[in-house]
Amino acid sequence: MNALDPNKLKVVKEVGRPGVLLAVAQQPASSRLFFGASDFKVHDFDVMAEKPEPVEYAGHESYVTGVVLAGKYMISGGYDGRLIWWDTETKQQVRSILAHSRWIRDLAATPNGKHVVSVADDMVCRIWDVASGKLVRDLLGHDSRTPNHFPSMLYACAISPDGRYIATGDRVGKNIVWDLANGRRLATLETPIMYTWDPKARIHSIGGVRSLAFSSDSSLLAVGGMGQVGNIDHLGGLARVEVFNWQKAERTHEFAGDEYNGLVERLAFAPKDQWLLAAGGDNAGFIKFFDLSASKLIKQDKAPMHVHDFVLNENGGTIYAAGHGKAVVWSLDAA
Template identity: 30%
Template sequence: MIAMQTALDVTKTWVSQTLEHERPLTCCRFSPCGKFLVGTGQDEKVLRWDLETGEKTSLIGHQSWVDSVAFQRDPKRLFTADFHGTICCWQYDAAQPTPIWSQADAHAGWIRTLAVSPDGKLLSAGSDRVIRLRSAEQGNLLREFSGHENYVFSLVMHPDGKRFVSGDLFGKVNEWDIASGELLRTFDASPLHTRGDDFLADVGGVRSLAFDAEGKRLACGGMTDAKSNAFCPGNPAVLVFDVESGELLQMLRSTHTSDGPIKGLAFLSDGTLAGHAENLNGESSLEFWNPDQSASIHVLKRQSGYCLDLHPDGLRLAAATFKPFGRGGNGRHTMPEEYTSHHGEITIFSLFEKPAAEAT
């Protein structure tokens, strides 16, 4: 269906597929085989789409919103975690998957992020500040990584498979040795955290993390300079660190004005970085950067997006987004029977020139 020999060119990006749901979608991941996409959002369902047939299957097992998803290549496992602290493990290519195992109270409160190590172990973290390592087979706890002083929003494995980083609300990005549990060092992404004098809460945090393919650069997404803890408006930003030296190389800004954090973040195979922000009033954007330059090289105005994932083919990018449905904003403006939730969409972008046959 898609010409695999096609050259990556983000300036030619086009929307090749959309998948919809009746609630906003906040998380998406392609399966390692590239056949499926799993999306989750503001309900208890884990949604699996077969990308070729478009078939949508609901995986039932959670009691709250699911905002973190991770895949294991072999065996074909899917891990999902929810806001009540429950982790479920599924065989993702089953006709109608049911949990292989599920672990209630895997964390106290929200689980906000999952990652799978190359040797098949599951990392999880969230509001309780602790990072836990579990066996993928049964979910039994193997190790804890303590040191964060606030919510952990993001976790990502280093391509070398031996270490991982975790980002928290205060803007600390800790690098850990997975085998020893040792905290190796901390990257300072504190510009992504704001606590004004009159704030009632900390705002911002390291909402997304990504390593480039070679593991030389680490990108940390979020927003700077939050103006309040109510609207939580800030300036979307990505901090790019040199992994070896720990030095901050660049602060990337979006070209289109948005007021929310960059939660979707992905490096492409050529080192281009993609980031998706959110915005309260009006459109937000998907932006592409050369991480050596602060300004983006290509911008697509889109609805707010909360997650990005790169397809194993390296040429498609999925975004979990907000899709307005009916009037929003203050007050009712509608009859009760017409008052329903906004919707969600998984937008799949193809990162190359649209083939002539596909053009209209």
């Protein structure tokens, strides 16, 4: 069982793509991936193929920033505010709805594939019925303006493995856990260090909660972003992760970062919570593994690019990542 070892982390594949790959989803038990991209399209290809032959799905009118597989559909969301349902067999558009009035930043699907949730800069989290495309519920709780009168942004969402909870996180570092069934607000967690407001030198802000993940028993919520930034012209803060026992509203772990600067763009727990995996970047990229029981960093490495999203395969031994100009595959058990 110790075959998976973060210290054996190795890049096994790099596939260059024009533009920026912003989101990724994996066809179960395969290396067929769906990437949301800055060319307003979804790219569908087998990343391990010797010569990947991408199929492009056109329909969005801006960056595609969220891709999930739910039931028999692949659903994409973008800065155009649209959610689009695709049939992955026929590669045809099934449904397109204007889901938000502003940028959609992230999507998540329930494990049973019945619901998908979206978050956007209109500061609403919406729950959708996958089969009908109907709006199930609006979750309202994030302020539309920052305390300094600027537009806020709702960057991240996650659904717990048991499918009961939704977590959302915004620009100023406010995180809310919701009950998916009834929309009730269960907890509010603050991670203010992830938002840098510069009142003096540059008079605007940078940062925000960029990633959220529940542990396998749904009791822990990991929050990812960047620490305080001196010069906000650049992604100059340390990559930062905080973990909460959200039901007790108690912070259990704080990983303030050391070597790597930039945003933690995606977080995921290994299938048995052996470690928490984080990746992201500034001008370059990084990947990090944390052992929560020992409260320590096990392994970190430079990524070949700024990582915008990744997905873990079923056993947790393969990491499919989307990022600036390329897709990358890491393995923890490569020969």
